[in-house]
Amino acid sequence: MKKKIEVWYLLPxxxxxxxxxxxxxxxxxxxxxxxxQLQYTRQYFSHxxxxxxxxGNFGPLLTALATCLVLILLVCxxxxxxxxxxxxxxxxxxxxxxxxxxxxxxGGTQLLCIGGIAVTLLLLAESILLYQAGRAK
Numbered sequence: 001m002k003k004k005i006e007v008w009y010l011l012p013x014x015x016x017x018x019x020x021x022x023x024x025x026x027x028x029x030x031x032x033x034x035x036x037q038l039q040y041t042r043q044y045f046s047h048x049x050x051x052x053x054x055x056g057n058f059g060p061l062l063t064a065l066a067t068c069l070v071l072i073l074l075v076c077x078x079x080x081x082x083x084x085x086x087x088x089x090x091x092x093x094x095x096x097x098x099x100x101x102x103x104x105x106x107g108g109t110q111l112l113c114i115g116g117i118a119v120t121l122l123l124l125a126e127s128i129l130l131y132q133a134g135r136a137k
Contacts, residue, residue, distance in 0.1 A: 008129060009078075012070045012093070015122040019047035019067060024115030025060040025103070027052065044113065057111065059102025063119065066096030070126070083134070090130035097123040 018024055023044045030038040045051055047060035070093050077085035100120040103111035 008074055008126070008133075009071070011122050011126040011129070012067050012074065015096075015119045015126070016064070016067045016071065018115050018119050018122070019060070019064045021115055022046045022049075023113065024119060025049065025052055025057065026111050026113045026116070027055050027057060028107070028110055042110075044115075047119070057103055057106065059099050059106070060116070062099040062102070063096050063123075066092050066099060067119075067123070070096060086130060087134060090127055090134065093123055093127040093130060097127060 024047050025045045027043050027045060029041050029043060031041060033039045045060075047064040049060075052058070052060050070089050073085050073089035073092060076082075077089065097120055100116060100123060103116065
């Protein structure tokens with residue numbers, strides 16, 4: 001059981017570290033070229049960048065905030081051993097995984113990057129671990 005608890009902390013912590021990297025979220029900008037055509041460029045940002053909010057891509061910031069809340073709930077669970085905190089962490093983790101997919105819904109696959117996909121997979125794995133831990137008891 002002790003190893004599972006350690007993994008509970010590692011997965012959201014790893015997701016949070018990936019969210020802090022400046023390659024975890026994408027925005028696409030259009031620039032006019034010399035012949036009048038639009039050229040599109042992809043620029044990468046951190047999940048907590050204000051630029052994302054300014055351009056309407058709010059999913060990454062919601063994901064980062066929810067990931068921080070998951071870590072706080074898991075620390076409180078570790079201290080108090082109240083199973084309600086673990087259940088709350090699972091629900092927030094599910095919401096974080098859903099929020100991490102908002103760029104896919106809003107802008108299609110162009111707004112996805114490897115960092116964002118890794119964050120989603122880590123949050124889904126965390127949610128599965130928390131679900132299994134809840135069923136085991």
